[in-house]
Amino acid sequence: MACYAALLHPPLASCLAPCSSSRRAGATRAPPRLQRVAAPSSLASARALARVRISPRCAASAGAPGETPAAALRRVLETPGAHQAPACYDALSARLVERAGFRACFTSGFSISAARLGLPDVGLISYGEMIDQGRLITEAVSIPVIGDADNGYGNSMNVKRTVKGFINAGFAGMILEDQVSPKACGHTQGRKVVSREEAIMHIKAAVDARNESGSDIVIVARTDSRQALSLDEALWRVRAFADAGADVLFIDALASREEMKAFCAIAPGVPKMANMLEGGGKTPILSPVELEDIGYKIIAYPLSLIGVSMRAMEDALIAIKDCSSIIAYGDYTSEPSSSRDSSSTTEKPQEPVIDILPQLYDIGSSSSRGPSTGMWSRTLRLKITGSDGVQKIDARIPAGFLEGMTRIIPGLAGANIMERLRNAPIDADNPQNGQILLDFEDAMGDRIQVFIA
Numbered sequence: 519m520a521c522y523a524a525l526l527h528p529p530l531a532s533c534l535a536p537c538s539s540s541r542r543a544g545a546t547r548a549p550p551r552l553q554r555v556a557a558p559s560s561l562a563s564a565r566a567l568a569r570v571r572i573s574p575r576c577a578a579s580a581g582a583p584g585e586t587p588a589a590a591l592r593r594v595l596e597t598p599g600a601h602q603a604p605a606c607y608d609a610l611s612a613r614l615v616e617r618a619g620f621r622a623c624f625t626s627g628f629s630i631s632a633a634r635l636g637l638p639d640v641g642l643i644s645y646g647e648m649i650d651q652g653r654l655i656t657e658a659v660s661i662p663v664i665g666d667a668d669n670g671y672g673n674s675m676n677v678k679r680t681v682k683g684f685i686n687a688g689f690a691g692m693i694l695e696d697q698v699s700p701k702a703c704g705h706t707q708g709r710k711v712v713s714r715e716e717a718i719m720h721i722k723a724a725v726d727a728r729n730e731s732g733s734d735i736v737i738v739a740r741t742d743s744r745q746a747l748s749l750d751e752a753l754w755r756v757r758a759f760a761d762a763g764a765d766v767l768f769i770d771a772l773a774s775r776e777e778m779k780a781f782c783a784i785a786p787g788v789p790k791m792a793n794m795l796e797g798g799g800k801t802p803i804l805s806p807v808e809l810e811d812i813g814y815k816i817i818a819y820p821l822s823l824i825g826v827s828m829r830a831m832e833d834a835l836i837a838i839k840d841c842s843s844i845i846a847y848g849d850y851t852s853e854p855s856s857s858r859d860s861s862s863t864t865e866k867p868q869e870p871v872i873d874i875l876p877q878l879y880d881i882g883s884s885s886s887r888g889p890s891t892g893m894w895s896r897t898l899r900l901k902i903t904g905s906d907g908v909q910k911i912d913a914r915i916p917a918g919f920l921e922g923m924t925r926i927i928p929g930l931a932g933a934n935i936m937e938r939l940r941n942a943p944i945d946a947d948n949p950q951n952g953q954i955l956l957d958f959e960d961a962m963g964d965r966i967q968v969f970i971a
Contacts, residue, residue: 587690588734591662594621595736595766595789600810605820607633608651609658614823616659622690622816623659625652627666628703629824641700645671645680653687662690664738669697669712674723681727684735691736693768694724696743696755709746709771717741718758725763738791739764745771745800753784760785766816767791771800775812778802782813789815796821897971899951905963942970 585593594601605626606612615623628639630651635643652665665684670677677694684692695701696717698710711717724737739759744752749772756767768791769781778801782790792814794803809817902911942953952971959965 586734587656587662587688588736591622591664591690591736592734592765594662595815600792600806600814600817602806602817602819603664604822605629605818606655606663607824609654611823611827612655612659612663616661620661622662622664624664624693624818624820625655625666626820626824627668628820630666632824639703641668645676645683649683649687652684652689656688663688664691664693664736665689667692667694669695669699669701670720670724672699674719677720677723678727678730681724681735681737682731685728685731685733689735691738691766692724693738693740694720695740695770696720697746707745709742711741711743711746714755714758717755718762721759721762721764736765737763738766738768740768740770740791742770744769744773744777749777749780753780756781757784760788764788768793773800775802775804778812778814791815792817794819796825897952898955899969899971901965901967901969903965903967905965910964 601621603620603622603624604615604618605624606615607626607629612623625648627643627648630648631637631639631643634647634651637643648666648668652663656663665687667680667684670680680694681692696711698712712720721737721739728735728737739756739762741752741755741759743755752769752772756769760767766789767781767785770793772778772781778792790813792804792809793799793801794817795801796803796819804812806817897914900911900913901909903909942955944953950971951967951969953969954967955970956966956968
């Protein structure tokens with residue numbers, strides 16, 4: 519699975535330098551430098567390598583010294599373009615969002631409920647649990663985090679307490695919605711919302727709590743009235759939310775481009791949030807360029823990380839239960855020990871070659887998802903060659919893993935992964951390698967190649 523992660527991880531040249539972060543105003547620290555490390559030769563060194571790879575934070579995404587998380591988020595919202603912000607659900611997923619180069623992220627109430635409780639997003643997770651999870655997330659990263667505050671967990675007094683709690687937990691922003699309790703995913707049937715008056719009162723209470731705290735937390739006002747009532751009602755509410763002091767507006771479950779355009783025409787000076795619910799929501803999945811043209815400023819991807827994580831764990835468990843994986847570590851030298859002379863001891867040892875090809879399904883299985891069908895009959899291959907010409911890694915996994923992920927996140931960020939796999943060019947120099955997906959040099963001069971055959 520380590521090789522599987524390497525295949526999917528983008529180059530992180532921006533992280534190969536010292537960096538510093540600011541969590542809250544007046545609090546600074548310098549995370550450790552990310553260092554290139556040779557392949558681990560023992561379990562202890564493997565654990566150390568894992569710690570080195572996960573701990574650094576990128577300076578490119580960190581705020582200015584002394585800048586509050588909310589100020590960093592406001593700076594992002596003031597810059598041109600529509601900004602992508604994947605939704606995390608724990609500290610690890612938040613760090614991965616930051617490492618990938620995103621300038622902000624959301625927390626997903628759906629994903630946190632799933633990961634923390636193993637339960638659906640139907641209003642079962644509490645204010646205290648969301649605050650506890652949020653604090654772990656904000657302490658793990660330097661980029662601003664927008665928290666999912668559901669419907670504020672009660673009346674206007676509860677909303678004020680919720681706002682102050684999210685401020686103290688280190689959130690840069692928070693989303694408040696107008697559903698009645700118990701609330702649920704806005705794309706499901708049967709949604710109900712509170713009255714206009716109560717919805718507006720909640721936003722005003724949030725603004726008051728922010729002012730009382732001396733904070734600049736960004737308040738994202740969400741309405742679910744498009745599905746509960748009508749588009750006209752949703753447009754009326756977001757206009758009223760803007761007048762009440764909301765910083766960002768959000769109508770969930772808009773059903774067409776025309777509805778999205780009508781929304782973005784409301785309160786032109788207030789940023790709009792788009793929710794690209796992967797895998798079957800009511801809102802059309804559009805690219806960031808298309809969303810920017812419509813008028814959106816920030817884009818959430820709520821289920822990508824939890825969905826891919828669940829599929830990867832399911833596939834790994836199938837591999838553990840139903841098959842055996844072959845992990846072959848090559849010799850550190852290219853010659854048998856018996857043929858070496860004393861001078862060979864000064865030569866640089868060959869890095870281990872790792873070949874991982876799990877047999878995930880029985881050949882005779884009647885299931886349509888087997889080793890000889892579709893993408894499961896093809897192989898992804900990762901090669902890493904050092905700047906000195908020494909091959910460091912040669913790893914293979916079934917390409918079907920990616921096919922499974924694309925069913926969860928089709929068209930993520932406007933990119934169709936399966937289409938790219940099908941249209942990748944053949945390696946002209948070495949046709950036996952198959953099609954080339956990636957071929958680049960990282961900041962240390964290592965050549966990284968990914969093929970599909």
